[in-house]
Amino acid sequence: MEAVLHLPVAPNVELVAAKAVETLGGAIGMSRSRVEAASVAVVEACLNAMEHGGGGMVVRLLDDRGNGRPRLVVEVEDHGPGVPHAERKRI
Secondary structure: OEEEEEEOOOOOOHHHHHHHHHHHHHHOOOOHHHHHHHHHHHHHHHHHHHHHOOOOEEEEEEEOOOOOOOOEEEEEEEOOOOOOHHHHOOO
16 A cells, blocks of 8 residues: 655645554554654654755655564655755764
8 A cells, every 4th residue: 555645835734644644554553652653753754844845745655564564654755955965974
């Protein structure tokens, strides 16, 4: 199962991504505490993308049960310039 959201920079749009995480996480059988943690993480990633990403964002949610446990892979992609090369060494 996979969900791909193309989201604009708009007030409260991060809540759309959080709801998608909650819905998909629950559907694949993740524990409530793990779903809540993933939801908070996607909200933070979306807020970061909106602040630094230079426009809209793409949020990908992927059901990954490779090890038998319900697991959700979350990717947030934006169109910002990224971290300058000189700064990457510091991270």
